[in-house]
Amino acid sequence: MSSFVLPLRVPATVLSAGMILACVGCAETQSPPAAIPEAAAVVEEVVDESAPEEEVVVVEETVASPADEPPAADHDSATSRITKLVELLGSATDDSRARVVAIDEITTLNGDASLTLEPLSAALADAEPRVRWHAARAIGLIGRDAVPAIPALAKLLNDADPVVVTQAAAAIGHIRDDDERAEIPADAASIYASAVEPLVATMVHPDPRARRAAVRALRQVSTSRQELAKTVRKQLADADPIAVMPALHTLADMGADAVPFLLESLDDPASRYWAEVVLAELGPDAAPAVDPLARLAREGEIAEKMQAILALAEIGPAAAPAVPAVIESLSSSDSSLQYVAAFALGKIGAGEADAALREAAAADDPFLASLASWALATIHPDDAALQAEAVDRLQGGLTSDVPAVRNAAVEGLSDLAPRLGEPDRKALAKAFAGLLTDPMPTVGLAAGGGLIRLGADALDALRAALAEQPVRNDALEILSVMGPQALPALDDLVAALADSDPVCRSDAAFAIASIGPEAKAAVPALEQVLGDESAEATVRYTAAYALGKMGSEAASAEPLLRKLVDSEDEQLATVCVWAVLKIKPGDKPLVESAVPKLRNALQGEREMIRLEAAVALGEIGPPAASAVPMLEMLAEDDPSSAVRAAAKAAVRRIRP
Numbered sequence: 001m002s003s004f005v006l007p008l009r010v011p012a013t014v015l016s017a018g019m020i021l022a023c024v025g026c027a028e029t030q031s032p033p034a035a036i037p038e039a040a041a042v043v044e045e046v047v048d049e050s051a052p053e054e055e056v057v058v059v060e061e062t063v064a065s066p067a068d069e070p071p072a073a074d075h076d077s078a079t080s081r082i083t084k085l086v087e088l089l090g091s092a093t094d095d096s097r098a099r100v101v102a103i104d105e106i107t108t109l110n111g112d113a114s115l116t117l118e119p120l121s122a123a124l125a126d127a128e129p130r131v132r133w134h135a136a137r138a139i140g141l142i143g144r145d146a147v148p149a150i151p152a153l154a155k156l157l158n159d160a161d162p163v164v165v166t167q168a169a170a171a172i173g174h175i176r177d178d179d180e181r182a183e184i185p186a187d188a189a190s191i192y193a194s195a196v197e198p199l200v201a202t203m204v205h206p207d208p209r210a211r212r213a214a215v216r217a218l219r220q221v222s223t224s225r226q227e228l229a230k231t232v233r234k235q236l237a238d239a240d241p242i243a244v245m246p247a248l249h250t251l252a253d254m255g256a257d258a259v260p261f262l263l264e265s266l267d268d269p270a271s272r273y274w275a276e277v278v279l280a281e282l283g284p285d286a287a288p289a290v291d292p293l294a295r296l297a298r299e300g301e302i303a304e305k306m307q308a309i310l311a312l313a314e315i316g317p318a319a320a321p322a323v324p325a326v327i328e329s330l331s332s333s334d335s336s337l338q339y340v341a342a343f344a345l346g347k348i349g350a351g352e353a354d355a356a357l358r359e360a361a362a363a364d365d366p367f368l369a370s371l372a373s374w375a376l377a378t379i380h381p382d383d384a385a386l387q388a389e390a391v392d393r394l395q396g397g398l399t400s401d402v403p404a405v406r407n408a409a410v411e412g413l414s415d416l417a418p419r420l421g422e423p424d425r426k427a428l429a430k431a432f433a434g435l436l437t438d439p440m441p442t443v444g445l446a447a448g449g450g451l452i453r454l455g456a457d458a459l460d461a462l463r464a465a466l467a468e469q470p471v472r473n474d475a476l477e478i479l480s481v482m483g484p485q486a487l488p489a490l491d492d493l494v495a496a497l498a499d500s501d502p503v504c505r506s507d508a509a510f511a512i513a514s515i516g517p518e519a520k521a522a523v524p525a526l527e528q529v530l531g532d533e534s535a536e537a538t539v540r541y542t543a544a545y546a547l548g549k550m551g552s553e554a555a556s557a558e559p560l561l562r563k564l565v566d567s568e569d570e571q572l573a574t575v576c577v578w579a580v581l582k583i584k585p586g587d588k589p590l591v592e593s594a595v596p597k598l599r600n601a602l603q604g605e606r607e608m609i610r611l612e613a614a615v616a617l618g619e620i621g622p623p624a625a626s627a628v629p630m631l632e633m634l635a636e637d638d639p640s641s642a643v644r645a646a647a648k649a650a651v652r653r654i655r656p
Contacts, residue, residue, distance in 0.1 A: 078109045085109075086119045096128040103134040104629075113145035121149050129161040136164065137629075140171025143178030150175060150191050154198040157214075162207035166637055169202055169210060173217030192221045200231050209637035216636075219257065232261075232271075256285040266292045272300070276307035280314045287318040294322035297329060305329065306340050313344035323350040330356050338368050346375030354379070361389075367405050370397050374412040387419055398431055403440035410435060410443065414450035422457060429458040436471045444474070451478050455485050466492050476507035483514045490515065494525045497543075502536035505529065509539065510608075513546035520553035522546070527557045530564070541575050545609075548579030558583050565593065574601045575609075578616050591623050599627040602647075607640045614643060618650030628654055 089102040103123060106116050116138070123135035136153060139146045156168035172195050179188070199221065202214035258278065265275035266289065279286040279293065289311070296308040309326055312319040329341035330353070342360055345353040353375075360372035370393045377383070377390035390412070397409030410432060417425055428450070435447035451458040458478075465475035466489070476496065479486040486493070489511075496508035509529065512522045529535060529543040544561060547554040561583070564576040574597035581587060581594055594616075601613035614631060617624040631654070634647035 079115070082106055082109050082115055086115060089119050089123065096126070096131050099123065099126065099128075099131050100134050103131070103138050107134075107138040107141055113142045117142060117146055117149060121152055124149075124152050124156060129159075129164055132156065132159065132161070132164045133167050136167040136171045140167070140174035142175070144175060144181075144188075146171075146175050147179070147188050147191055150195055154195045157198045157202050162205070162210050163633070165202060165205060165207070165210040166213045166633070169199060169213035169217045170636070172199065173213070173220040176217070176220040195221050196231060203232065208639045209633070212637050232265075255282065258282065259286060259288050262286075263289055263292065266296070272296070272304055273307055276304065276311050280307065280311040283314045284316055284318055286311060286315050290315060290319050290322050293319075294325040297322065297325040302334065302336070306336060309337070309340045309344045313340070313347040316347055317349050319344075319348050320350065323348060323352060326350070327353050327356050330360055335365060335368065338365075339371055342368060342371035342375050346371075346378040349379050351379055361393075366393075366397070366400075367402070367408065370394055370405070370408060370412065374408075374416070377416060381419065387416060391416055391420070391424075395431075398435070403438070403443055406435065406438065406443045407440070407446050410446040410450050414446070414453050417450070417454055425454055425457040426460060429454050429461040430464075432458070433461040433465050433471065433475070436465070436474045448474060448478050452481050455482065456488075458482075459486070459488050462486075463489050463492050466496065472496075473501075473503055473507055476504065476511050480507065480511040480514045484516060484518060486511060487515050487518050490519055490522060493519075494522050497522075497525050497529055502539050505539045506536070506542045509542035509546045513542065513549040517550050517553045519546075520550055523550060523554050523557060526554075527560060530557070531560055537569060537572065540572055544572065544575045544579050545612075548575070548582040548612075551582055552584075554579075554583050565590070570597070570600070573597060574613075578612065581616055581620070585619065588623075591620055595620065595624050595627055598624070599630055602627070602630045602634060607643060610634065610638065610643045611640070611646050614646040614650045618646070618653040621653055622655075624650075624654050 085102045085106050089099055089106070103120065106120070120135050120138050120142075123131055124139075126132050126135065136156060139149045139153065150172055153168045153171050157165055159165050159168070176192055184192070196218065199214045199218050202210055203218075205211050205214065259282065262275045262279055262282075265271040276293070276296070279289050293308045293312050293315075296304050297312065298305075300308060309329060312322045312326060323345070326341050326344050326348070327350075329337040330345065332338055332341070338360065342357065345357060357372045357376050357379075361369050361376060363369050363372070370390075373386070373390040373393045377386045380386050394409045394412045394416070397405045398413075400406050400409070413428055414432075417428055420428070432447040432450045432454070436444050438444045438447065451462065462475045462479055465471045476493075479489055479493070493508045493512050496504055497512075499505050499508070509526065512519045512526065526543045526546050530540055530547065532540070544564070547557045547561065558580060561576045561580045565573055565580065567573045567576065577590065577594045577597050578601070580590060584590075598613045598617050598620075602610055602617075604610055604613070614634060617627045617631065628651055631647045631651050635644050635651060638644045638647065
């Protein structure tokens with residue numbers, strides 16, 4: 001599912017900024033389990049000797065407030081247990097899992113920092129990454145009393161393990177967030193300040209979890225937005241350009257909170273362009289930047305003007321005050337500015353630009369004329385003549401020799417398609433299907449997005465594509481994104497399960513899974529695939545996943561799935577136990593073996609698997625308490641917003 005699932009899971013952005021830049025040749029219900037009285041019992045009862053070596057991690061957790069503290073009598077007992085756990089932490093040198101359990105139990109008891117900070121800080125140097133993960137988390141949850149540990153945490157920002165880096169950054173942010181003193185003492189202020197540069201450097205870390213955690217921590221520890229902006233600008237200026245864009249995406253993840261910082265950056269020529277890039281990603285959240293962006297659209301360098309206009313386009317109707325500046329660019333002698341201006345006026349919905357857009361629509365430049373026609377049709381959706389003119393021009397662009405023009409034509413037509421009749425939409429789908437193999441990948445992606453947006457009207461074209469080897473797998477991926485709308489293609493999908501190509505079989509099973517219980521007619525074929533020990537592992541995984549998505553409609557597959565729960569193939573066992581719980585929810589004997597497997601599935605590469613594992617753990621509820629650490633990490637740092645939301649919901653269900 002590599003080509004379309006992620007970029008096209010949301011509606012395609014019409015006439016994307018990247019397309020235009022390419023065209024003009026410009027860069028672009030109970031509490032957690034109670035503590036066990038004796039330290040030895042903690043290890044004996046909590047450590048699962050059969051568990052896989054990879055341990056789960058907590059990055060983010062709410063620090064208990066004074067109101068949550070136990071009564072005095074319980075406090076003495078908790079202190080005694082913490083003392084024993086600290087002793088265990090120092091002595092269990094041959095068993096890293098025992099050290100992890102001791103750290104987590106100390107965290108649960110929320111003990112006195114005078115007892116726990118030193119041993120936890122020592123654990124930051126442990127040879128096992130998972131021990132370092134848990135120790136960093138535990139220190140962060142101590143709060144402001146852990147300020148002396150910040151330098152050690154800052155050193156961990158250079159750790160080879162990305163989760164260690166993530167937790168270290170999060171811990172620094174937690175400590176500062178907990179420090180609510182009206183006036184921070186000079187020594188503590190100095191320690192906080194010392195963490196800024198290491199955190200800024202982590203903004204270009206290759207792992208998105210580490211970047212997100214660093215940005216969040218910076219929001220806590222930095223006292224001067226101007227100084228922070230200066231430090232960030234220097235870091236990004238010195239970084240490899242390949243590393244800069246992920247950092248910018250991470251800034252965009254901050255949403256409206258990033259705008260004040262970005263406004264500072266617009267004032268500096270060295271950072272202006274990348275600040276505009278991030279503002280464009282923020283879309284409507286960047287509305288406070290309309291005035292300075294309008295100024296840059298008039299006064300900046302060419303690249304700055306273009307990116308400012310593209311940012312205004314993504315802000316949309318709220319950028320109306322900037323329309324006069326954008327209209328000026330539409331009459332520029334520079335064609336690149338004309339292109340982005342026409343695009344922006346359509347996105348903003350600038351009715352006052354009609355005269356300028358009509359003039360541009362009559363231009364000799366076919367690309368400008370198409371953009372202007374699309375903009376007019378977008379601004380006036382009820383004007384049939386404008387719609388027809390735009391569709392006619394854009395259809396002509398589908399056969400252009402210029403890839404960016406083909407791309408613009410696909411995306412523009414995709415945007416206008418809801419206003420077309422069914423025959424025209426089906427004809428459009430056929431044309432888009434023919435572009436799936438376009439030599440320019442962005443055109444193929446745009447065509448895939450257009451087919452998804454056409455929905456049921458694209459089914460005939462997609463079913464025909466299933467019979468064509470070059471586009472078959474692309475069609476399967478698009479059908480999987482369409483979900484229940486793909487039901488009329490079920491017979492074709494079942495036939496694809498018998499194909500000799502394992503990728504085709506796997507994608508067919510995934511598409512069937514996306515249809516859900518209504519695809520129950522595919523259950524026998526999926527059972528056959530799952531039971532075929534000669535089949536590729538990935539094919540069997542997706543077959544089991546599809547059966548689970550059927551729920552009770554796949555009851556006949558339960559015996560086979562239960563048998564495979566004990567498979568030596570850990571991934572197959574994981575998806576099978578998940579599937580059984582979907583078919584027969586509430587099976588308590590199965591939960592005990594399900595939780596460790598589902599917990600590990602949270603670390604899978606495939607977004608949908610992480611999502612489903614998080615949902616399943618939430619459905620299990622309090623018995624899935626051991627998965628809370630990883631769920632909390634996903635809730636803050638997973639690259640997918642859907643997974644973050646599912647993980648957050650699961651934590652609420654497990655720890656109401």
